[in-house]
Amino acid sequence: MMRKITIVDVAREAGVSISTVSRVINQNTPVAAETAQRVWEVIERLQFNPNAAARKLASKRTNTIGLIVPMIGGTFFPLMFSGIERGVYEGGFELLVYVSPCHPVPNRPLTPPIGPQNTDGLIVFTEGMSDEDLSALHAKGFPLVLLHRSSPRECEIPYVTVENRLGTEQLIDHLIEVHGYTQIGFLRGPAGNEDSYEREQGFRASLQKHGIEPDETFFGVGNFHPETAAEAVRLILSSGKRPQAIFTGDDASAAAVMKTLIEMGISIPDDIAIVGFDDDFLAPYLPVPLTTVHSPIEEAGYRAARLLIQQIRGEKVESLVLPTHLVIRRSCGCIASHST
Amino acid sequence: MMRKITIVDVAREAGVSISTVSRVINQNTPVAAETAQRVWEVIERLQFNPNAAARKLASKRTNTIGLIVPMIGGTFFPLMFSGIERGVYEGGFELLVYVSPCHPVPNRPLTPPIGPQNTDGLIVFTEGMSDEDLSALHAKGFPLVLLHRSSPRECEIPYVTVENRLGTEQLIDHLIEVHGYTQIGFLRGPAGNEDSYEREQGFRASLQKHGIEPDETFFGVGNFHPETAAEAVRLILSSGKRPQAIFTGDDASAAAVMKTLIEMGISIPDDIAIVGFDDDFLAPYLPVPLTTVHSPIEEAGYRAARLLIQQIRGEKVESLVLPTHLVIRRSCGCIASHST
DNA sequence: CTGAAAGCGCTTACAG
């Protein structure tokens, strides 16, 4: 690696002080047009890249946003990620990502790899960080935005979520009002998962609105995990009672549930209708195209980044609940003319 | 934000010099056990977090690895990502991610957001960076690892790829030898995509080995993009000739192709067999469980991170081509007893 | 509009 070009080299070549070079780069102080011109030329010619660490140290801003996500699979990760990236780079920031392990990892340093020491603020996705850690950071005045999770009770951290409750309610309304189903199964997500809790609220609201008593036999635990969801459905069916429709929790689980039912010789949607949540890109391609709720994943990521940057800039921000909408395909029993 | 605790605070409280505190943290110079003990206690009590920028500036190492990926969807992103993360944090590094835009973005600074100015080395995924940029960085002695892409001709950059050629050859061998197919379709990926090129080589090798002349009518362009793949298959069928089997390029495309064929009333695998590549988590859940080639996505990411860290440490490294293997389910015509 | 100088918070020879 050849010797790095520094601001001193640029200053010397351009015949100005390093202060001036700095001002040209940062464009935060007026500089004579011709001086600036000359400096830019030298920068180009020398291929000068300001040292990021030095800038951060001197300016006391890291210009970096941290993202904490728990180790998840799932197909919506890339979408969420690209939304966040879009917001981060649009604002001129860098992005530091930390995937928090599900299980404790040996030799991991006490300090989490991202925090105030190397970022100006953090986007925390779902269960990526504990309530206590969040509250502690927030108490220090460190900018934070929660994604797909609302604020811990003790404090008020801005968040971006989607309309889980209403979306699910509309979905179940459709099953009841259009198809006349009254026996509807519901698979919960992981314990404590907020998306799942809200979806269940929407589910129950719809039933109640239509005077339908929820049947506890038809509740299962899918954990937003395909295999687990399939197992939960097998368990429900082993009760001897058969629901007319099942809300699987999310789309990936719907895929596994469909497979299991089909293997059991149960026809979808004739014997049992299946619905999901997310409108994953694979939803149209399942054995029976999936009726589901569209969730604005990319948009949510983008908005989270913007909200965080506004906070870093000292602006006041409001939490956001983004709208969702029903996407009708065939797995609910509708005959959609085309199904994308 | 309250005043940050610095190394000076720790030194004062512990009654030592900042040099000693630094040594305790970095554990790179012997320190008396009791001194170290005392310093650690103060660090804990004060919740001291060393400023990352200052460390980087003083040590001239960023302790950060950069990852460049083009804007992609696809389900294997999370897997690849978690493998990379695993390698990066295991080595005690941070990870800076940059998603390079498909289309030019306005207001983007000339300097790419990650490079020698803020990382010790880069993992470059497929088309994330141009050959010229790669060569230029490599010429400067900057550590680089390519992921799912081999080195530009001009230089020798270490890479991690998977056995696309052999994997595809075994897959096609299976179609020919077990099922007796001779009319086999092939969907190409994006122009210039190396994975696709190698898969085509494997495809042609298998045909040749069995004395089968490839039929150009049966080649199409799927671009590893579900809709495009489905369209390509429609085009092939509109020729009037019908292949006995189709290799769709990847699993996501297989999903879309299946959907299209089923809508056309074509039965899988009886009328046309469908096979893919990747062994995506959704492969077992398609309308007909997919026969495909398993690609070690997570492992490849992990290995890329390790290879890069070895380079940064000045060790000699070898490129890696990871093995793939055939996964037989039902879409090829086999009756698998169980299909996960 | 521009420069000289202090300072950001660490690491690391150097000396002891």
Next chain:
DNA sequence: CTGAAAGCGCTTACAG
């Protein structure tokens, strides 16, 4: 084993 001091490459009041 430990400390005093230089220095990493920038930014930013301060002065002119």
